[in-house]
Amino acid sequence: MKISILYFSQTGNTRTMAEIVAEGARAVPGVEVGLFPLDAIDKEFLDASKAVFFGTPTYLASTCWQWKKWFDEPAPCPLGGKLGAVFATANFAQGGADIALQTLLCHMLVKGMLVYSGGGACGSPYTHLGAVALRENFEESKALFRIFGERVARKALELFPEGK
């Protein structure tokens, strides 16, 4: 089963976390991961993906405008029915990363995606709306991002066992 991990990153933080999410998803047998920056998305791979992660830096306490623009325009392929999950990086705890996640989740719902995070249902570490890494605990957050990638990949396999 294919899973796409899409991210926007200007200074590398979100890209680093996208790589960690990819590592977690790849740990699930049967999963093939495609990791793409927003400006180099492989449309065929995305189209064939059953699950899609979106990663964003927090800008002005919200999703970066680059993702807003991407969602405003016609999608490169239908996103409806795919499982979706989100992650964000930010400078500060009060910097609005949760709003960045929530905004992305809203865009995904509008496109007809099924959204998932594991929430509190998977126990610790908790990922209520998705995974967040702040500047002050960036390195420590990597373990959570790996688990997040793995959890969402397992859920995708559970929902789409045939992987097609």
Ligand SMILES: Cc1cc2nc3c(=O)[nH]c(=O)nc-3n(C[C@H](O)[C@H](O)[C@H](O)COP(=O)(O)O)c2cc1C
């Ligand atoms: C235009 C701009 C606006 C930002 N606004 C916020 C913000 O509101 N809250 C916050 O915590 N960090 C903010 N940041 C910091 C970034 O979210 C943070 O450095 C992020 O990890 C950058 O991701 P990247 O390295 O993948 O580009 C802002 C950065 C930029 C460039």
